[in-house]
Amino acid sequence: MTPCLSGRSFLKLLDFTPEEIRHLIDLSAELKAKKRAGEPHRYLEGKNVALIFEKTSTRTRCAFEVGAADLGMHAVYLDPSASQIGKKESIADTARVLGRMFDGIEYRGFGQERVEELAECAGVPVWNGLTTEFHPTQMLADVLTMEEEFGRDGMRGRKVTFMGDAGNNVGNSLMVVCAKMGIDFCACGPAEQMPSAELVETCRAIAAETGSAIALTDDVAEGARGASVIYTDIWVSMGESADLWGERIRLLSPYQVNAELMAMAEPDAIFMHCLPSFHDRNTTVGEEVYQKFGLAELEVTDEVFEGPRSRVFEEAENRLHSIKAVMLATLR
Secondary structure (H helix, E strand, C coil): CCCCCCCCCCCCCCCHHHHHHHHHHHHHHHHHHHHHHHCCCCCCCCCCCEEEECCCCHHHHHHHHHHHHHHHEEEEEECCCCCCCCCCCCCCHHHHHHHCCCCCCEECCCHHHHHHHHHHHHHCCCCEEEECCCCCCCCCCCCCHHHHHCCCCCCCHHHHHHHCCCHHHHHHHHHHHHHCCCCCEEEEHHHHHCCCCCHHHHHHHHHHHHHHCCECCCHHHHHHCCHHHHHHHCCCCCCCHHHHHHHHHHHHHHHCHHHHHHHHCCCCCEEEECCCCCCCCCCCHHHHHHHHHHHCCCCCCCCCHHHCCCCCCHHHHHHHHHHHHHHHHHHH
């Protein structure tokens, strides 16, 4: 039986069963096929959604706006200067106003408690486009990308390794989705950058039920060995101080994803990254870091990022299809 998610908020994957996550990934694949075939799918004609962005974004904003249009909806974008949320108006009051005008609300910003309060007060589905703790829409796109490579059921029992800052929102969420979907997960990085002990314990309990395993290590060879997916993210996240670069480079440089590290993984291993990436000097931040620290490549080398095992742009495209699946499943 197809799970019914109508009226549900999408705040973190811990709130969803493996069957419900499976439904969202399959729906993502279905919507991608329709998009590729040019088949109209305006299933939510006439609905309106609000997109609150306290942190700016390329992929998340574009995916929600294009996805809403594909589904027949109208989206209103509220950037950090276009909303009084948390400044002149409380989160609860903002939620109650927008909930009377819109059919759904996306939030991208800071603490998880902010999106949770929005959902509690809005009266309509609220979707987490990223918080400090979790990035659930990214995970649906990531599993879809993995399954396009290894088959719909091909990830079960395979190993996914996150290299570097494994305690950030992407590392946290990747551990959760792997535990839920029966995929072995390894967080590989320094002890200071690991997921919280509480979240690790929660995920290990879930993994025990789904037949997967959760591992933590600071040893690069151990982390890479047997991995079918090597995943990483930038070393200083949006909203964190630029003053952290020196310390993060010291801690995380051993976990840079390069050709030597990829060679330690499975022969068919793919490389994934949620983007943006500092794999060269062709960004303002990348050039500033180079001028200050002498590093032209940071969390991943350009050779790997542009190489034949990289799936970063397939992964980026899949953000559109996974976000459409979340909106469709919760609003229809």
